Structure formats: structure tokens, C-alpha cells
Amino acid sequence: MPVPRFKSLFTASVLPNAQRLGCGAMWSRLRTILPSPNCLPPRWCSGFVSRMRYMNRLKEDDTACLSALHNGQIFLFHHLSPLLQCTQRGTLRPAALATSDVQSVLERLGSDGSLVKKSVLVSCLEQNQAQFCLDVGELDQVSVEEACEGKFLDLRKSLFLLTTAEAPILAKGQALLRWHQTSRFCSATGQLTHRNQAGSQRACSSNGIIYYPKMSPVVIVLVSDGRRCLLGRQPAFPLGMYSALAGFCDMGESLEEALCREVAEEVGLELQSITYSSSQHWPFPHSSLMLGCHATVSPAHTQLQVDHAELENARWFSLEEITSALKLQTPPQRGDSPALWLPPKQAVAHRLITEWTKQQLLKDTDQNQRPGSC
Numbered sequence: 001m002p003v004p005r006f007k008s009l010f011t012a013s014v015l016p017n018a019q020r021l022g023c024g025a026m027w028s029r030l031r032t033i034l035p036s037p038n039c040l041p042p043r044w045c046s047g048f049v050s051r052m053r054y055m056n057r058l059k060e061d062d063t064a065c066l067s068a069l070h071n072g073q074i075f076l077f078h079h080l081s082p083l084l085q086c087t088q089r090g091t092l093r094p095a096a097l098a099t100s101d102v103q104s105v106l107e108r109l110g111s112d113g114s115l116v117k118k119s120v121l122v123s124c125l126e127q128n129q130a131q132f133c134l135d136v137g138e139l140d141q142v143s144v145e146e147a148c149e150g151k152f153l154d155l156r157k158s159l160f161l162l163t164t165a166e167a168p169i170l171a172k173g174q175a176l177l178r179w180h181q182t183s184r185f186c187s188a189t190g191q192l193t194h195r196n197q198a199g200s201q202r203a204c205s206s207n208g209i210i211y212y213p214k215m216s217p218v219v220i221v222l223v224s225d226g227r228r229c230l231l232g233r234q235p236a237f238p239l240g241m242y243s244a245l246a247g248f249c250d251m252g253e254s255l256e257e258a259l260c261r262e263v264a265e266e267v268g269l270e271l272q273s274i275t276y277s278s279s280q281h282w283p284f285p286h287s288s289l290m291l292g293c294h295a296t297v298s299p300a301h302t303q304l305q306v307d308h309a310e311l312e313n314a315r316w317f318s319l320e321e322i323t324s325a326l327k328l329q330t331p332p333q334r335g336d337s338p339a340l341w342l343p344p345k346q347a348v349a350h351r352l353i354t355e356w357t358k359q360q361l362l363k364d365t366d367q368n369q370r371p372g373s374c
């Protein structure tokens with residue numbers, strides 16, 4: 001049961017006294033917890049080990065990867081926007097097309113057969129059927145859409161709309177495709193680099209230096225004062241949207257140091273305790289590994305000093321405001337009275353907010369059940 005488990009671990013990390021602590025004392029109280037089971041990859045189902053080892057082999061063996069590509073599936077992109085199809089139930093899903101079908105569409109549209117080889121390996125289904133992503137930006141967008149009965153949609157919009165488990169594959173595929181598009185030259189020699197068949201690395205054609213896809217570590221934290229949680233709003237966010245505070249790690253920083261610095265910089269608060277929740281790959285603006293945490297501040301020190309160069313606004317939200325916002329189905333439109341709109345379900349920020357909400361609701365239930373409470 002993820003909720004009670006989260007609850008016990010979370011409360012274990014909250015400091016018993018609401019006293020302000022220096023960094024030394026705080027570090028000694030930091031705790032790291034495992035993410036709740038539903039955040040773990042599905043490794044309990046049979047075949048996980050064999051699939052992971054198969055994927056690893058495909059990254060090392062170009063011939064095996066090419067053969068896997070011929071028998072695999074491809075998610076198409078057009079200038080980094082994924083191809084989506086409409087299901088019979090009217091929902092959207094990423095178009096996973098058989099490689100042979102993609103090959104015939106490309107040939108019909110006048111492309112030579114070599115384009116398919118530019119696919120990058122992203123995942124593997126049961127029975128070791130490999131999945132790839134391919135950008136067909138050099139072809140006419142509408143012709144590909146018609147031939148594949150789908151639409152290319154901006155990835156950010158796609159992630160808001162998709163509910164399928166394939167959304168992270170699109171995020172990973174886009175990040176990998178973008179990395180290849182922007183890493184064509186060796187930064188040491190200026191010579192062309194060439195990729196392996198899986199697309200998991202590139203090597204300089206002159207001196208053999210190997211480059212791997214880059215990710216930036218980003219910390220994201222939901223700060224609580226025990227009663228309320230703190231959310232911030234950047235000017236570029238959609239109307240009404242507030243999210244957990246986030247920031248890129250500086251070179252040399254630990255997760256905890258980055259969290260404390262970001263919160264101090266953006267809202268002028270000092271953290272008391274930090275609890276790790278879960279992480280997520282996030283393709284924007286380039287490719288980030290989001291490290292999601294909960295943190296507390298002393299209820300006696302909650303006065304915000306918002307850095308308006310970074311945030312348009314930041315404020316404390318009550319449990320009632322958050323539970324109402326979690327129920328909203330459609331985003332506020334211009335002209336509506338400003339309602340709080342939360343990040344999409346696929347975002348780690350959403351997970352942090354729902355975890356905090358469950359935690360607060362359990363706390364309220366516990367308090368109401370205590371002897372003497374009315």
C-alpha cells in the first residue's frame with residue numbers, strides 16, 4: 001500500500017521540534033526513501049531482466065540492432081513533434097507503426113530506404129520486440145500524416161493529452177533525436193561524429209572520442225509548512241498554473257545542496273528537512289533528470305521573499321485549494337476567474353502534489369480519530 005508506506009517514511013523525516021537548524025544539523029537528519037512501488041519500472045513482471053539485457057546487447061551490436069529494427073516498431077516524429085493517432089474511444093495514443101509499414105510509406109513518398117536506419121532505440125516490448133523513434137522532418141508533414149492516419153503534435157501538448165504509458169517513450173525519443181541533431185560535430189576536433197545503430201552514442205570520426213547523450217540534473221521540491229504547500233508560477237506557464245519549485249543543479253552540488261540553494265534563491269526560505277520521493281526524465285527545455293523531493297520549513301518562518309526575476313509569483317496554498325484544483329478537468333480560459341491549475345499527471349510535480357495531499361488528508365483523519373477530538 002503506497003500511501004501508508006509513504007506516510008510513515010515521510011513523517012519519520014519531519015523534525016520533531018520546529019526549530020531552525022543550521023546546515024550541519026540538517027544534513028544529519030536527511031533521509032532518503034525508496035519511491036513508492038508504483039514509481040518503479042515494471043521489473044516484477046516476467047521477462048524484465050531478459051528485455052534489459054537484450055536492449056543492452058542492441059546498444060553494443062550494430063548488426064543485431066539493425067535486425068531488431070527490421071522486426072520492430074517505430075514512433076515517428078516530424079521536427080521533433082510525435083505522430084499521434086485517435087483511438088476508437090476518441091482518445092489519443094502515440095502511433096507505434098511496424099517498421100515494414102514505415103518503410104513502405106517512406107518509399108511511397110519518394111525517400112530512399114536509408115532513412116529508417118536513422119531510428120534510435122528507445123524501448124523493448126515483451127517477446128523482445130524493440131521500439132524505435134525516427135524523425136522524418138525531411139518529408140512533407142501532411143503527406144506522412146495522411147499516409148499514417150495520424151497528426152504530428154507538439155510534444156508539450158502531447159504530454160498534456162496522453163494518458164498512455166507510452167508518453168515517457170515519446171519524451172525519451174524526442175530527447176535522443178534532438179541530441180543527435182545537435183551533436184553532429186566533435187567539440188575537441190570539429191570533425192563529424194558518427195552514431196552507432198542504436199543511437200546510444202556518437203564517436204568522433206577523427207580521434208574516436210565517444211560522446212553519450214547528455215542530461216541536466218534538475219531538483220524539484222514541494223515545500224510544506226505542515227499545513228500548506230508552496231507553489232510558484234513562471235511567466236511562461238499556462239494561465240493559472242502553479243507548480244513545485246524547480247531548478248538546475250550547479251556543477252559540484254549534491255541534490256540536497258541544490259534544493260536548499262534553489263529554495264533560498266527563489267523564495268528566500270531555509271529548508272528544515274528533505275525527503276526524496278521519485279524522479280522523472282523531462283525532455284524540456286533539452287533533457288533533464290528531475291529529482292523530486294518533499295521538504296519542510298518551520299511554521300514560524302514562512303514569510304516569502306520572491307525573486308521576481310525567476311518567478312512571476314509564489315504563494316502558500318491550503319489543502320482545500322489543492323484538493324479543488326486536483327478535481328479540475330479543463331484548464332482555465334482567458335476571461336475565467338483565475339483558478340489554480342496544476343501541472344499534468346505525467347509531471348513529477350503532479351505526483352509530489354498528490355502525495356502531499358494524501359499525506360495531509362491522512363494527518364487530518366488521524367487527528368480527528370484521536371480520543372477527545374470532536
Ligand SMILES: NC(=O)C1=CN([C@@H]2O[C@H](COP(=O)(O)OP(=O)(O)OC[C@H]3O[C@@H](n4cnc5c(N)ncnc54)[C@H](O)[C@@H]3O)[C@@H](O)[C@H]2O)C=CC1
Pocket residue numbers: 216218220243244245246247248249280282284285288290310343347348349350
Ligand atoms: N516535470 C515537472 O514536473 C516540472 C519540470 N520543470 C522543469 O524544470 C526545469 C528547471 O526549472 P527552472 O525553474 O526553469 O530552473 P532554474 O530555476 O534553474 O532557472 C532557469 C535558469 O537557470 C539557468 N540554467 C542553469 N543551468 C542550466 C541548464 N543546464 N540548462 C538550462 N538552463 C540552466 C538558465 O539561466 C535558466 O534560465 C524547467 O526547464 C522545467 O521544464 C519545472 C517544473 C515542473
Ligand SMILES: [Mg+2]
Pocket residue numbers: 245246247266310
Ligand atoms: Mg526555478
